[in-house]
Amino acid sequence: MIKTLSNNISFLRTMLYLSAFVILVVGALTYRSITEVTKSSEMVTHTYKVNVELEQILSNLKDAETGQRGFIITRDSVFLDSYTSGRSKINNSFAELKVLTRNDTLLNTNLIALNGLINKRLIAFQTSYSSLPKDDIDDPAFISNFRDGKYLMDSISVKIKSIVSLQNNILETRKNEYENDLMATPLLLFSLLLCSLVLMYVAYNNIYKNIKKLKATNEALEIFKESTNQSEIVSKHGSWTWNVKDNVFTFSDNLYRLVGEQPQSFKPTIENFLNYVHPEDVEQLSKQTEQMKENVELPYIYYRVVHKNGNIKHLKAYGKSLINEENDTVLLGTTADITDEIMSFRALEERNMELERNNKELSSFNYVASHDLQEPLRKIQTFLSRLEDEEAENLSSKGTKYIDRIQNAATRMRLLIDDLLQFSRSNKADKVIEESNINLLLEAAKQDLAEVISAENAEITSDTFPTIKVIPFQIQQLFINLLGNAIKYKAEGKTPKIVIKHKVVDAEDEENIVKPKKAFYHKITFTDNGIGFEEQYAEQIFTLFSRLHNKDEYSGTGIGLSICKKIVENHSGYITASGQPGKGAVFTVYLPID
Amino acid sequence: MQEDYINIILADDDEDDRLFFTDAFEEIKITTRVKTFNDGVYLMDYLNTDGIQLPNVLFLDLNMPRKSGLECLREIKQNEKFNDIAIAIYSTSASEEDIEKTFIKGANIYIKKPSDFKTLKKVLSEVVTINWQYHTNSMNKENFLLRF
Incomplete structure (x- = not known):
């Protein structure tokens, strides 16, 4: 924009210079033509003056001749006055002519010739006086003299006429020249005027365009200013x-x-x-x-x-x-x-500190789990081992069997503690995901729950699973937790029935799968006939330590389902629950298929 | 007479563990003299008493009230007087962190308390018969934790 404007400015400057030049040329031309006109009129005047002087000379000569003739006839000296005055007048006229023609050599030579003729004529007058015999005009010498005088007079007249015509000719050529000149000048002036008109138009056009451009620029600037204002407000x-x-x-x-x-x-x-x-x-x-x-x-x-x-x-x-x-x-x-940034930064810092606190709590929980929980368990096991070794003979076979059972349960508890600990410590990266026989994992889970299953007479039916890429111990834990849950929350007066189904589904068909990473999933459902739960708790039950029931009614730590959720999330899967109070619950696990 | 028995000390706040420990040594066919202390303060007070017989092997529980096993370990290692004592960490847990810390502080071996009595006896008799001179020279992080 600035560049085009500056270009325009230099353009306008050029226009101004051009216009000034044209005006100067017009002025100069006008001055010249006026000078020429003055000169030509001066020349005309000059020519006329010369002509008048010449005519004057001729007329004076004629006067002198008339005076001479009168004297000859009358012998009265009065006639001689015009002769003498004619003479001096002729001289005056010559003097005048000399002044007028001092720059014109051609005229000068002509005038000199004329002067010679006039002198001759005057001498002829003189001669005719002097040679005039007393009252005898018939004297042949006089007559010849007189005739000479006439001839001289004729040739003077011719000479003057020729000079006049010469002068006229010169005047005529000069007139023509000037006319040509003067004819050309108005044309030139007119074209120059046209030219300056064109220049004016171009300059006007340019200025108009510039003004329009400036206006548009101004508007854009105005808009820009307004948008800057707005953006300042927004940001x-x-x-x-x-x-x-x-x-x-x-x-x-x-x-x-x-x-x-x-x-x-x-x-x-x-x-x-x-x-x-x-x-x-x-x-x-x-x-x-x-x-x-x-x-x-x-x-x-x-x-x-x-x-x-x-x-x-x-x-x-x-x-x-x-x-x-x-x-x-x-x-x-x-x-x-930056108040908002600072506030959110502070909030973030607080969150970080909270997270750090939580982490610390979690690691102290880990310590409690690994140390404090293991300690009583280890003692139970040590005492059991001593009981077995040292008191075996004092125990009945039933007693030995019970001790066996206690040993098994304690071992399972140790495993569970270890697993739980491992689970809470480990992230997915530490665990090896491998092709696993899910049927075996389910069997192992059932084994783990054998006691409670037989105690509750629980019926578990399941589909046959294909091998799935999983972290085996975690999936076994998942099965234990889900089956254990189903049995724990059995309905009053009913034997627990759990149906495990498997099918492969398209992620798009399942509304429970949000933002799927894979196209297909293993869908595993655990349907029980237990006490179920209110649908509104479907999300809540997966949060850590959340319990829907009083501790007196059902034992449990509230960790089980959150462990399930974590396990499923470790596998990039989804777990959902739905339930109807008194009728049962359905837990659905989705595991991705590569 | 000094060479006839191995002098052993255990510092552990848990009564049951102290009982298992002394019972186990009673059943082991090695002549030992076992002393137990209820926490680190009692232990250090005893060790700093003039004229006592310093133990050949010291078993240190980590988690004790008043003065932890780790603190005891530091104090012992700062005192040249105790240079000849072999120190066995004797703890319920075997977290990487604890193992790392005690190894750096100069303990000789790390024992995770076994959960049956037979193993306990086996482990203890193994530990007290170790040639500590040899063990210490070839000690590295891999064999620091006793495997059983």
């Missing part, structure tokens, strides 16, 4: 400039809003602005603003402002110094309201 930014030398500030509208004021509601000065800065930050900010004057680029400045209503906002400012056209240092700055 909670304000901007400012600071002419360091004159100590003049400008604040953008939104900078005022950042300090909780109406746009341009106070004079933009550092003192006025500092009024809004948090008292604890004033000193530092003033110091940093001072530093701004000297440094070209500065690190971010953080400070707080206090709104009139007491709200505290965190601002972050950044300034950069530029040198303007007048060689002054001008700082351009941006100030942003």
Whole structure:
């Protein structure tokens, strides 16, 4: 934009120079033609003057001749007056002509010739007087003299006429020349005028276009300014400039809003602005603003402002110094309201600390599980081993059998503690996912639950599973937990029946699968005829330590299902539960197929 | 007379564990003299008493009130007087963290308390008959935890 404008400016300048040149040419031409006209009229006057003088000479000569003739006839000296006066007049005329023709050699030679003729004629007059015999005009000498005089007179007349015609000719050629000249001048002037009109039009057109462009640019700038305003509001930014030398500030509208004021509601000065800065930050900010004057680029400045209503906002400012056209240092700055960021950062920090606390709690839980739980169990086992070794002979076969059972349960508990511990410690990366025979895992789980299954007469029916890529011990744990749960929460007066079904499903057909990673899943459902639960708890039961029942009614830690969820999530699968109070529950596990 | 028996000390706050320990040594066919202490403070007080017979092997439980096994281990290793005592960590847990820490602090062996009496006897008789001079020289993190 700036470039096209500057191009236009140089174009307009060229136009101006061209126009000035044309006008100068027009002026010069006009001056020249006026001079020419004056000159030609002078020349005409000159020619006429010469002609008049020549005519004058001829007429004087004729006067002199008439006077001579009168004298000859009358012998009266009165007639001689015109002769003598004619003579002096002729001389005067010649003197005049000499002045008029001093620059014209051709005319000069002609005049000299004429002068010679006139002199001859005058001599002839003289001769005719002197040679005139007293009253005898019939004297042949006189007559011949007189005739000579006439001839001379004729040739003078011819000479003058020729000079006049020569003069006229010259006048005529000059006239033609001037006419040609003058004819050309108006044409040239006219074309130059046309030319300057064209120039004017082009310049006008250009200016018009520029103005239009400027208008459009102005509009765009206006829009840009407005959108800058809007974006400052949306992004909670304000901007400012600071002419360091004159100590003049400008604040953008939104900078005022950042300090909780109406746009341009106070004079933009550092003192006025500092009024809004948090008292604890004033000193530092003033110091940093001072530093701004000297440094070209500065690190971010953080400070707080206090709104009139007491709200505290965190601002972050950044300034950069530029040198303007007048060689002054001008700082351009941006100030942003980072209160939200700071708040969310703090919230994040709190969350992090909470997470850290939770982690610590979890590791202390791990320790409790690994140490404190194992200790009593180990003692039980040691005492049992001593009982078996040292007191075997004192026990009945029933007693030995019970001790066996206790040993088995204790061993299982140890395994469980170890597994649980391992599970809570391990993440997926530590575990090996392998092609596993799910049927065997289910069998192992049933073995684990053998006691409770037989005690409750639980009926478990299941489909045959294909091999699936899983972490075996975890899936076994999953089965134990789900089956154990189903038996634990059996309905009053019913034998627990658990149906395990398997099928392969398309992820898109299952509404329980949110954002599936794989196209197909193994869907394993555990349907029981137990007490079920209210649908509203379907999500809640998977959270750690959540229990739907009183401890007196059902034993349990509230860890089981959350372990199930974690196991399934380790396999990138999904687990959901649905239930109907009094009718039973269905747990659905989805495991992805690669 | 000193060479006739092996002098053994156990510091453990658990009464049952102390009982298993002394019972086990009674049944082992090795002449030993076993002393037990209820926590680290009692242990260190005894060890710092002048004129006592220092143990050949010291069994240290880690989790004890007042003064933990780890603290005892540090104090013992700071005192040259105790340089000849072989120290066996004797703990319920065998977490990586505990093993690492005690190994660095200079314990000689790490025993996870067994969960049956027969194993306990076997482990203890093994430990007290170790040639500590040899064991210490070839000690590394791999054989630090006693496997049984």
